[in-house]
Amino acid sequence: MYRNSLPPRYSIFALLYVMTMSFCWHGCDSKQDHPLPAAGSDWNHYLGTQASTQYSSLTEINRSNVSKLKLAWTYVTGDSAMYQSNNLAIDGIVYTPTPYSRVAALDGATGNEIWSFDPEAIMGDLAETDQRGISYWQDGERGRIMTAKGPYLFQLDAETGSLVTSFGEGGYIHLGEQLDVEGRPPVYLNTPGHVFKDMLITGVNTPENVPGAIRAFDLRSGKRLWIFHTLPRPGEPGSETWPAGYLDRTGGASDWSGLAIDTARGMVYASTETAGPDFYGGWRYGENLYANSVVALDIETGKLKWHQQLVHHDLWDLDNPCPPTLLTIKQDGHTRDVVAQGTKMGLLFVFDRDSGAPIWPIEERPIPESKLPDMKAWPTQPFPTAPPPLMRQRFTEDDISDISPRTEMLSRQVFEKMGSTGSYPAPSLDQTIMFPGYDGGMEWGGSAADPNGILYVNVNEMPWFYQLVPTKKADGSELDFGEKHYRINCTSCHGIDLSGDPAGGFPSLQNIAQKYTRSQVAALIDQGAGRMPAFSYLSPTRKKAIINFLFGEKSTDPSRNPSFDPHEQGDLSSDPPYVFRGFQRWLDEEGYPAIKPPWGTLNAVDLNTGTIKWKVTLGEFEELTERGIPPTGTENYGGPIVTAGGVLFIGATADRMFRAFDAANGELLWQYKLPFDGNATPSTYVADGKQYVIISAGNAKMKPFYAGSLIAFCLDERE
Secondary structure, three states, X not given: OEXXXXXXXXXXXHHHHHHHOOOOOOOOOOOOOOOOOOOOOOEOOOXXXXXXXXXXOOOOOOOOOHHHEEEEEEEEEEEEEOOOOOOEEEOOEEEEEOOOOOEEEEEOOOOOEEEEEOOHHHHOOOOOEOOXXXXXXXXXXXXXXXXXXXXXXXXEEOOOOOEOOOOEOOOEEEOXXXXXXXXXXXXXXXXXXXXXXXXXXXXXXXXXXXXXXEEEEEOOOOOEEEEEEOOOOOOOOOHHHOOXXXXXXXXXXXXXXXXXXXXXXXXXXXXXXXXXXXXOOOOOOOOOOOOOEEEEEEOOOOOEEEEEEOOOOOOOOOOOOOOOEEEEEEEOOEEEEEEEEEOOXXXXXXXXXXXXXXXXXXXXXXXXXXXXXXXXXXXXXXXXXOOOOOOOOOOOHHHEOOOOHHHHHHHHHHHHHHOEOOXXXXXXXXXXXXXXXXOEOOOOOOOEEOOOOEEEEEEEOOOEEEOEEEOEOOOOOEOOHHHHHHHHHOHHHHOOOOOOEHHHOEOOOOOHHHOOOHHHHHHHHHHOEEOEOOOOOOOHHHHHHHHHHXXXXXXXXXXXXXXXXXXXXXXXXXXXOEEEOOOEEOEOOOOOEOEOOOOEEEEEEEOOOOEEEEEEEOOOOHHHHOOOOOOOOOOOOOOOEEEOOOEEEEOOOOOOEEEEEEXXXXXXXXEEEOOOOOOOOOEEEEEOOEEEEEEEEOOOOOOOOOEEEEEEEEEOOOO
């Protein structure tokens, strides 16, 4: 079904799609007696289970009949933004957070809307941020939905969509509170937490200057039950891996990508990000625990059980991009419970759930030394000896794309000029190739795991450029104050020349005065939007200077004024001497990755043996296939799910296809062209006695426009 009234923020693409989908077509016969759902018929946790396995025990749709899948219904949200949600389905009701973070409850068999909740009706204008899911809790009498927008976490009645006013301050809490920092920083959730008993356990996405944490909240009151400081406070274990005064100049190290819980053991497993600033590490030389780590915590107290760090002293934004996955393997006739963590480098680290001991040895290997005297790189980085990497680990001359003679010649010239050293290039003012790159390898879509110890994961193989630039002029003199702080705060996403990376979700800021007023830009800086975090912590002087720069005006450094009071600035840490030039994919002149295909793959990894079971290309550019080039794969975002019926479902690709593969061998069994890219992890469930598979479709990082439709499929019994 579609909404009868569209929010004012729709795009023309969403409007046209609503006009063409003015009815809900039910392609599957549906039983009307509403039988009670069978055990395992729900998708009641983000990524399917508390263990983040992306697995379903349903078998009605299986490898023998999946080719008969038909469109069941479409729900057009009317929102036009990134739609990355892995949706819940409980007792035949689907719950989806839409691209603008409304929550809609839908009949799982028809797609008819039952209710919807808009956080902005409660709080007014809130920042639009990526939201990948919601949480569900049964309080003993009624179901509850936990959803977030901006810095607020809301609790809803699952039956009516109304606020549960006994939670927090009338139905919501501010996530910047109870964080053990001053004030209420503009934090947010793009990945929901997991429910255990009557608590919600979740990480949080923080600005680079705010220390991260993992917390447990009482789901009845909203009060914090415990906190684990992922950036340890002085005197806490792990603080010895930081230099003196580290909290004055760094933050982050949080868990934004998600977690998994083992209810039997009473343990939480979380994956953490880079410490801030992401690319300048001159203030934080050390291993930097617990950044870039897998941490195992006691679920009742939040006390650390064990940790494993996967990147030391990260200078390259190599966050752990996805939640850990819990599964059981067999080795030498014995079962072993393990936790698997994928990385942007296409590596899989596998640990014993109880002790944190690696299942296969991890080697510390040397990496290139920094070329900058005041920013050292850690001398070694960890590499697992098994399973083997799921992607190439270094861009070599033999990897230059040859889809046409001209593109090969031009790319070869770039390669000969820059060179390549892998995921850990030496910090330098020279541009070089970074491969594997910033967006994977693995990404936030997560990995699917079946009970037989097989892990399924999609991987990107995209080359990028890496370069640091100074925050002064080439002759050492000061930049304009506004340009300097644009570089410090904005360049990593929008580029030194303001051109951005629209394909990566970072819009161009060139000619911004033709699109926005100064007050609108100020609001975006304060609130954030999409992938952009809020920068409300910046002093008014610096925000004004950045806006001046964007609008072509000059600003004077206020510290040169004799009456300058540094305490009025609000951010007193000194400015970094270098910043990241910006996220730049290495594309050839035709706009394709400059590396030989595959550009995207789907992999099955046997963790019983530490070997790759199968690998297939994921995605296709039809225009290249028509030129006689075999399917190349595409950049992909959103993960797979696997079912007991032996089927692996995945969207993720840039060709709008939703695909089903045989989990045993990777054979393509079925595909359907979506109206938009399905950059989300699917869900499957039972409603009215039938199994459905749903996926959020709305484009994400690879298209210049967004939309938002939830698409459902089931078997067509009429064949």
